[in-house]
Amino acid sequence: MSAYTNEHFRNLVQVDRVHRSVYTDQQIFEVEMDKIFGHTWVFVGHDSLVPDAGDYYTTTLGRQPVVLSRGDKGKLHVLYNRCGHRGAKVLSKERGNQRIFTCMYHGWGFRPDGSLAGVPMRNDFPAGVLDDPIFGMAPLARVESYRGFVFACEDPKVMPLKEYLGDAIRGIDEMVDRAPDGEVEFWAGCHRYIYKGNWKLQMDNMADTYHPAAAHGSTVGPDGRQFQRRAGKEGGAAPFFAPNGEAVVSQLGVRGFPNGHSSEESLFDKVQSGGVIDEYRAILVSRFGEERTVEIMKNRRHSLTLFPTLDILIAQTSVRVVKPISADLTEVEVWPVRLKGAPDVISTDLVKFVNITHSASSFIQTDDLEAFERCQDGLKTQGAEWVLLARGVGAEIDEGNGVLLGPRSSEIGMRAKHNMWRDLMSA
C-alpha cells in the first residue's frame, strides 16, 4: 500500500483524463471504502421503507451490512447490522418489523435504536461490561434525511447533509414536488442488476449524454423516436435523432456541481399530457395553481446524480442506488417511486415502464451493462494508461455557486465526480 500516497491519488485524476487503475485496482477500491464511503454522506434508504416503530430495512453502506430502523418515538436509526457480542449479522430478511431485534446465535436482543435490550444468563458476564454501548448494535456516527431520503456517514465531523448536497438538492425537490402530497414512497420493490465492472462506470454513465447514439441505437423505432418510456399520449417517447443526424440527447447539456454531483438536461421534447396525466395535472393545479404546475411538470432534468452512489431519475420517477462490491463487481438497485396524492394508475404505469427502461432485462440497461463490462475488460490493457473525459473542457458556463453547465454532452458531470474522488482520496 506504500505506493498509494496522497500525491499518487492526486495524480490519477487530471483535468481531462483519469488513470485506468481508478477502475481496475483492487487496492484502490479498498482505500475508496475508507476514504470515500467512510467520509461522505451515503444514501441508505427511503423512510417509507420503515413507516412504523420497529420496522427495519437491511442494506449495505459501502460493503458493510447496515440496517435502517425506526424507533419508538418515530426516530430513524442507521445501525451496523452486527451483534455486539460475537459479530453475527442480526437481521437477515430485507424488511420486517420486530419490537426487539434478536440475534440467532446466543439470543441477544436489541432495540430498534441499537441499545442492548436483553442478554440470556446475563449475570455470568463481569459486572459493568455490558453497560458499554458498543456491545449493542452500534449506530453510524451521523444520520440525516431530506424529504424522506435517509443518508448516513461514518465520519462524525462530516459537514451537514444540506451543505453537502448544495444546489444539487433541487434534484430531490424536483422529483418529490411532482407528488401532489409532497411525498414519495418506495412501494413496489426494486430492480437489481449486477455487472462485472467498477462502480464508477455506472456513475460516469449517469452523467453521459454522449453514448446513446452508439450504445442505444437498437432502441430507436422506425418513426425515429425511442420506444415509449413513460406515460402520456404526448411526452412519453422522445425523438432520437436531430435533423443534422446527431442524437438529440447528445446536443443537451450536463451540469457539474460541487462535491461531485451532476445532472443531465431532459431528453423529452414535450411535457407529458393525455389520458390520466391530464387528471393528475388537474390535481396539481387544484393544489398549487397553474403557474406552479407548469414549473413542476417541466422537462428540466433527465436525472440528478448525488456523489457517491445515488441517482434521482427524475424523468423516470425512480431512484437508482449503486452498490460497490469489489473493483470489478457492482450491484445496482432501481426503485420506482409512488407520487403520493397522484392517481394510482400513475404509479402502476410507472412500475410497468421501469421494467423496460431499468430492469436487468430492459431495452436500455442491457446495452449499458455490455458497455461497462467491455470497459472493465478493455482497461486491463497496459498499452494505454488514460480514460479520456475531455468533451467540453473549457466550454463550461459558470452558473454560480460552483455549478458548471457544459453544453452538447459535455463530460463535465464525470469530471465533477472524479474531482471529488481525487479530493477525498488524497485527503
Place this chain on the structure above:
Amino acid sequence: MTTTATSIKTARRNAFTLDELRSFIEDEADLLDEQRFDDWHALFAEDGVYWAPAAHDQESWLTHVSLYFDEKHIMKTRIARLKHPMIHCQDPKSACVRVLSNFKVEWASEDGNEYRVRSKFIMLEDRKGADRRCYGGRYIHTLRRRGDGLEIVVKKAELTNCDQAFPMLTQPF
C-alpha cells in the same frame, strides 16, 4: 339429453389432452431455443402477456417490479430490438436450451376452451466470454383455444432466484 349436457359432451370430445398441451408448450420452448422470436410472438393472444415476477408469491405486475412484464406490443419492441444490428449485448449472441418436465393441468374451463398448465424448467444460457448461466423454476401457462390450436394468454415464469440480482437478461425464460 339437454342442450347443456350436449355441449359439455362436445366440449369433452374437443378438449385438449395433456399430451397436446405439453406438445404446444414444448414447441413454444423450442421456438425460444431457436430464437424464432417472431413465431414465438405469434403464439400470444392479442391480450397476451409474458411475465417473470421479481418476488416469490408476487400477486400482481402492477404493484411490484418484474424481471419481465411484456404486453404484446412491448414484446414486439423487444423482438425488434433483438433483431436490430446494434444490439450490443447480443454481440456475440446467446445460445440457450430449455428442458421442461412435470406437466400438470391445473385448471380447465368446462367448455374446453381455456387451460392453466404448470410445468418445471431448467434453462442454460451460454454466451462466448460470459459465465454459463442456469435458470430454473416453474412455468404457468394460461392457454386459450384459437381455431384448431391454442394461443398463450399468460406465460408466467417463476424463477427460484427471482428476488436476486441478475446480470443482463436478454433471453426470455
